[in-house]
Amino acid sequence: MRALTSRRLVSTALLLLCCSGAFLFLQYTNKTFLLDEKHSRADDEFRARLLGPVRYDDPKLLDLIKTQHMYPPSTLPYNLLSDHEYENYKNMGFYMEAMKVVLHYLHNKTNGIFVEAGALDGQYLSNTLELEKNQDWTGLLVEASYINYKSILLKNRKAWVSHSCLAVHPYPHTMSTKVEFDTPPIDPFN
Template identity: 40%
Template sequence: MSDVRFNMWLFMSSTWRKLKETLVARSASDMFKGTFKVTFTLAFLLFILQMTTTDVNYKDFIRGSLPGSDSRVIEIVRDRYLTPPSSNPYNLSTDQKYLQYSKSVSWKYIDHYLKQFFINQRKGFFVEAGALDGEFLSNSLWLEQSLGWSGLLVEPDEESYLQILQKHRKAWSSNSCLSPTTFPREAVHVAVKVKDIYPGVPWYYRGASHELGVTLSPRYDGFFEAAENSYFLVHCFPLESYLRALNVTTVDFLSLDIQGSEQGVLKSFPWRDIIVRMVVAELPAEEKDMVDFMEDQGYFWLNSKERLYDEEFIFVRNKDFFIHYRDIEPNPGFYQMAAVSA
């Protein structure tokens, strides 16, 4: 692909993305107005033109032909796969049942450490992959709301991502997935959706959505029995690609809850080039080789003396831990729970 054609594609791609954002921002009352119909028609025609531009096939760049550090891949991520933070007021849930469950299970465990590490740090940067709707069990919302952090939310599920946009988070977002390798790739996303007859909180089920082919913990078996799946193709990029597209060189908090791809993301990340201060990753409890790997990268396994809750591993960069956080307090509630269940 020539540079001229590539630049043409980037321009058209960026224009299409901005039009899509405009459509999402429209209120429901505008849906049948003539101006909306005209905008949608123009956007659709532009999309067709974009997809049929001679010899401009961006898929060549997201099927592994170039590494995620390549400037052309980074340009594609920046212009096509990143939505800027919302400037509108938050539109968070007021449903009491939702709010009760949105701060339960692993959220309490992780929140305990987040507040000890970052309570006095303003203007940090987070990455939350597996962001769901941007509120339910969110590990980053407190950092954004209370401390003024910016960040990146990555969510491949289309319905979940639409909810992120509607909640008006003050972070960048991407309707894509993290690649477990150093190359972009395409994957089949399995969207798990609760059946209508189930009376519980549906977002628990949405959290079990995953890439087709990965091995999940047996604890999800009950979820799949009560849910129905749908399948669609998603584009995945190395975490490095997103960060370089945003010109980010330090990530204060990285949260990975991507149902089976965490190990690949961690092992393919350029730890020497980009600073990450704290990592929370959902990993199989028996995968202690990841502890060795992270220690080799200069990280301390923070919750090594606790019984792992929900298979959450917490790693802190040695430089941060031994200088600032050696007196970090464990979560006594989960110590007690481990003792009772032992």
């Protein structure tokens, strides 16, 4: 009974994170809303609503997230770096123990769904890459840093990628963040 309750709790948490979109904080820059000939009054009204709070299930918000802030899973082969820094972390005690606990708790489940908030570059210190590669999982990689987001895309992960972050309110809002790790150990753009 306890295991069933725990599974329901985990399932409910994943459902809330994955499906509602309520906690996505979208990073809107001037680049996102460039004004051009196609600009309409409806766009202005929607932008004003985003200052909001706008409801998490607003159809225009959901369409905006889907079309401008979600990148689908790659169908290309993985493009992972084999640098020793990437390989060494997998042998660190805390990582190995964490993966053992996850796999034990989930009974080596295959074809699962994950949400990784703060996905960094999609490889270094990834909590989900091994599940994706070895257990056929997929899910959502959420990364607020633009540099790291672009790095994730270069890795050809088999999961959705969102250049956004999780937030404390159930609607889009602006907040300040402190970035401790804004560049991957190896800069893919150099």
